[in-house]
Amino acid sequence: MLDNVGPAARVVVAWKDRGRLRMTGPLGDLLAAGCAALPLDGRVGLVPVPTAPSQVRRRGADPVRLLAERAAQRLTEVGADAVAHPLLRRVRRTRDQVGLAAADRRANVAGAFAAERDALDACVRVGVREVVVVDDVLTSGASAREALRALRSAGVRPAGVVVVAHTPVPVRGPSEK
Template structure:
């Protein structure tokens, strides 16, 4: 996952897409079996991260599955949440420019609180609909929680989240025992 996400190995996308397809199929049918349609809402990437990498990892993964019709039946990718254009990120001050990596669980949650917003044209489309939040790596759950907060504020029914990998939460500043 790190090679794909942080070291430009987009040649790994097809294998990661296969794993994501399996996780999405399982989540769709176990968490929303009675729903005719389920929206897959990717956690938005930060613009600086996309510029640094040259691509958005989740967009590559979900886009490939969508193009090849490998998403679960009745699911649709809906980028209904985005990063605020000028978020206030007080926890980043004093981290030496290392962003989230220097923060523990509480610091990460505080760092992303309020950093995302609804994509206005999709506001009505998600109201009352079942959604699955999709992310590549789960570290503390802070970005999934913020995405969920925004979706619920839009009236969506968030059934759960799908991730490809999980890693132990860092023991940075503001970590919890």
């Protein structure tokens, strides 16, 4: 699997799947730089794409949430007003996306996320004016699109999506064999 992805994606895989969480700082700083490039106004909520509970248990942490927290911290250190805000949750199980083609990825995550009403209310209470969806790797964009759909369904208009790495979607997947 790792032979056909770039060095940034390999670093991300080592970080989240091989326990190298000490890399959260540098990766979060990269994510913060991407967020800083967006034309944002006011307090920004960084919304991590929700990690499957089984993956959180297996890894012993939620790397994407840690990434969002580090990016918010870094943005604050350089004068922006940012907070990590896990507004989304998974409402159904999904398969691991590794090895799936783009169409399979879209079908796999369709309708899988929803916005947490309590988190939305908290977002308003702490003065978040804009939200940015954050994730570690963008492959087909299926997870990011699903996160955007869930937020929009709850009345939130995200300012964008920022990721640490982009890797090309597999050419062939199970539905294309």
